[in-house]
Amino acid sequence: MTGEGAELWPEESKREPGIVAVEAHPEGPQRVLYRVTFSAPSIHVITQQHHVLTRYPIVIQDGMSRFETFAAASQMRDYLDELRTEVGPNRIEAVRRSEVSAGGLGLTPAQDSVFRGALNAGYFKVPRGISVTELAARLGRSKSTVSVALVKIQRALADSALQMDLDSFRSSP
Numbered sequence: 001m002t003g004e005g006a007e008l009w010p011e012e013s014k015r016e017p018g019i020v021a022v023e024a025h026p027e028g029p030q031r032v033l034y035r036v037t038f039s040a041p042s043i044h045v046i047t048q049q050h051h052v053l054t055r056y057p058i059v060i061q062d063g064m065s066r067f068e069t070f071a072a073a074s075q076m077r078d079y080l081d082e083l084r085t086e087v088g089p090n091r092i093e094a095v096r097r098s099e100v101s102a103g104g105l106g107l108t109p110a111q112d113s114v115f116r117g118a119l120n121a122g123y124f125k126v127p128r129g130i131s132v133t134e135l136a137a138r139l140g141r142s143k144s145t146v147s148v149a150l151v152k153i154q155r156a157l158a159d160s161a162l163q164m165d166l167d168s169f170r171s172s173p
Contacts, residue, residue, distance in 0.1 A: 046086060048126060050079040053119075066093070106156035114139060114149040123150075 013022050013036070023035040043065060047054050052071035059066045071079060083090050107115060117139050122129020130138070136146040 043083065043087060046079065046082050050075060050082065051125075052076065052079050106159055107153060111149055111153050111156065114141075114146060115153045118146075118150065118153075 013019050019036060021037040025033040025035070027033050043058075047069070050071070052069045052075060055068040055070070069076070069079070080090060080092070118124060118130075118135055121135055121138060123132075123135055132147050132150070133143050136143040139146060141149075
């Protein structure tokens with residue numbers, strides 16, 4: 001924050017709902033950097049509760065978080081309703097109705113099979129809903145095969161996130 005009165009903002013901010021703490025870090029005359037802690041639930045917690053997939057990175061620009069999620073329509077409606085209630089107003093910038101393809105995520109068909117099995121069994125929940133040993137037995141594969149597949153899946157998903165086209169997120173509506 002820059003300009004006259006920038007150093008007074010922490011006192012004013014205490015009247016805002018959901019603000020727990022404000023740390024001021026002076027950067028020069030009439031220039032202050034702030035670290036603000038909110039009590040509002042994290043988008044990540046709500047995302048986990050609704051079991052929607054989020055494609056990273058989450059871009060924060062002009063006070064808005066922009067990210068891509070994958071979920072069934074009914075699941076997405078419930079997710080957005082809770083975000084509106086717990087976090088505040090939100091807006092959908094685009095909807096694409098289609099199956100998420102393994103190739104689009106950078107997965108081979110075999111990896112896609114393990115990924116969907118792990119997802120459905122709760123492997124990616126916190127805490128995990130199933131161990132690698134139990135997952136391997138459920139999928140009819142060896143523990144080492146499933147373990148290696150999960151590492152490759154996570155790497156492919158991370159690579160996919162890094163290759164995401166951020167141009168649509170950079171432009172302000």
